[in-house]
Amino acid sequence: xxxxxxxxxxxxxxxxxxxxxEEIGPGRMELPGVAAHWSMKDILAHMSGWHPSLLGPLxxxxxxEPQPPxxxxxxxxxxxxxxxxxxxxxxxRPLSEILAETHHQIQQLLAILEALPDDxxxxxxxHGERVYHLVYLGDQRFVAGEFFDHFxxxxxxxxxxxxxxxxxx
Numbered sequence: 001x002x003x004x005x006x007x008x009x010x011x012x013x014x015x016x017x018x019x020x021x022e023e024i025g026p027g028r029m030e031l032p033g034v035a036a037h038w039s040m041k042d043i044l045a046h047m048s049g050w051h052p053s054l055l056g057p058l059x060x061x062x063x064x065e066p067q068p069p070x071x072x073x074x075x076x077x078x079x080x081x082x083x084x085x086x087x088x089x090x091x092x093r094p095l096s097e098i099l100a101e102t103h104h105q106i107q108q109l110l111a112i113l114e115a116l117p118d119d120x121x122x123x124x125x126x127h128g129e130r131v132y133h134l135v136y137l138g139d140q141r142f143v144a145g146e147f148f149d150h151f152x153x154x155x156x157x158x159x160x161x162x163x164x165x166x167x168x169x
Contacts, residue, residue, distance in 0.1 A: 049086030060136040
């Protein structure tokens with residue numbers, strides 16, 4: 001895969017993601033129970049809360065700058081602690097802000113990838129049925145589709161099951 005194919009892949013992932021959000025609709029975004037007590041809004045905030053940990057380091061590597069600190073307090077080390085922190089920071093935020101932030105971050109990722117050299121090394125790693133696209137900058141590697149990979153691997157099955165259950169009701 002080359003840079004332009006990666007960008008087109010991400011644009012298609014984003015298109016499919018937006019279509020799913022439209023299927024859910026704004027009226028159901030804040031209903032609990034999509035994944036345990038989380039609503040779709042909570043899942044979006046969770047994913048957006050983690051996304052700067054890809055964007056910041058990728059952008060820093062592109063510029064040849066030191067890696068930025070993680071966006072959460074340094075004392076938080078475990079995923080569950082970080083997830084709880086992200087949830088608490090976002091639970092009172094309006095849905096419109098979280099949706100805008102999610103789409104803005106995806107646009108940021110696309111802009112960063114556009115800025116990569118055309119000959120950037122991209123490696124496809126197959127893991128089961130999934131393919132992960134690794135971008136190499138110097139001695140660092142980044143999972144370019146981490147947002148969508150995490151979505152497909154960890155959240156989409158719950159969301160689809162929740163949708164099916166709610167549409168059958």
